[in-house]
Amino acid sequence: MRAIWFVAGAAFKESVRDRVPYTMVVFAVMMIAASYLISELTAGQDLKIIKDLGLAAMSIFGLVIAVFIGIGLVSKEVERKSVFALLTKPITRPQFILGKYLGLLVTLVVNLSVMTVAYYLVLFYMETTATATMRASWAAPALDPRQLIAIVLIMGELALVTAVALLFSTFSSPLLAALLTLGLWVAGHFNHDLRQFEQVVDSRAVAALARGLYYLLPNLAPFNVRAEVVYGIPVAASHVGLTLLYAAAYVAALLVAAIAIFRRRDFK
């Protein structure tokens, strides 16, 4: 177990010293610039736009880190052969995979936490500078803590996407792994459409294939409750719990597959 933590610690240190801090700086600058511009251009809608923009940016920035750094953590090690030194130390291949995953997860949590603080600081600024009329037009308070639900679910989605990236990176090149992960992310957001597919096609084979894909591909739509929290619509605790449970189960299955592949892999 200790070995997993040591690998995670090194992975975290490397990703933090790599490009992750830049994404946080870009996010903070973008939020501050957007809040200034939007408050100049719109009336009443500014808070909603800021919330939409902030939450969407957290999701996209997190995705970029999960995909590009997540893939690099394993396939870059294999490609550049730094894995040779590590795997000849007293550590098993499953410990290596779990450590890498954990390291990136910690990176994402830290990154998302910093972005959350920047996001709430901008909202705090809007709250303090808004007039009573403006406040009255808001669908939900600026500092509404329910926004944290959306952020927790973004983290759940990123944990799942990271596991997908890790799985692909155990057997393919970095570029292919990135493309496959992004493809699966897009498919995951339209997965619920596959459920409806059997109602619009006559072929039973196609309907069965669509149903199979629906169960096989990750269903990422439930992770997106951004619209609900922006408009102040309640999100059921059961939805949050079940979605996070689904993420945990899917991540576990992906990690088992990644370990099974990596365990038998030859490093030429």
Added chain:
Amino acid sequence: MVLAIEAEGLTKDFAVGFWRPRPYRALDSLTLSVEAGEVFGFLGPNGAGKSTTLKLLMQLLYPTAGAARILGQPVGDTGVRQRIGFLAENPYYYDYLTAEELLAYFARLFGYRGADITTRVSRVLDEVGIGKERRLRLRRFSKGMIQRVGLAQALLNDPEVVFLDEPMSGLDPLGRRHVRDLILGLRQRGCTVFFSSHILSDAEALCSRVGVLVQGRLVSSGRLSEVLAFELKGWELVVAGVSDALRPELARLARSVTPFGDGHMLLHLAADAEPDRLLGELTRRGAHIVSLNPVRETLEDYFVQVVGATVARDERGVGA
């Protein structure tokens, strides 16, 4: 007595070709054993299968057939990894870690804690000659410096067996001398060293035994004194002040005569040329003896002969 390294029929096939993959045998039934405390040189031309063998011993590759053991345990056993060190060919480590951080990370994986890590890391970095650069990130290191870091990580746990894949690669002459001394130091403290190389002078200076691998097959293995018979192949004699009358006689006695600067002459004599008698005669007739050296078979001669013979045999086999 437990052998340090044993390989029994170790074979590795790779699939080559994308559409219709066909097997390519990189290593063919390698059987060898290395005793504890030996420095074993694993020699062969490029592409002979040296790195493949090392990767099989490190379980970075899985064998198609055969098996290997290190210190009596199957390769890949995590307990065995605690007792060995490995340096890969052209190693690469994490760009964003410093040499100290990298070694501290590996030291933790070996189970060292607290002050022991700092002491150990500092000691091995001193041993490989990395000074204040140890606090720089590895992305700023030259190839030779990375090679030194690689050696440091291979020695971090005071290993009983060290595997080095082309350890002199990328090093300047000073660095090579340093690594030679390091390997000699390891030999002195009883550590088994298994190293691959195509730099034969290094192997000749360091190894107690060598194995020669050609096209995936071990074509020869044994003590240096056995593989190189150390037979006298002839003599090299340098003389000066040779009179014109003496020249035709020397040409008759020597295999070759090569004149060079200041009236000096280099003579190659046969092994049975009786140099004592010749030296007396030359001195008596006014010539001055500059040097006399015996010519013995070198590892390079042996290597060229063995590799050449194997390749020629294989080509005949293919042609037949």
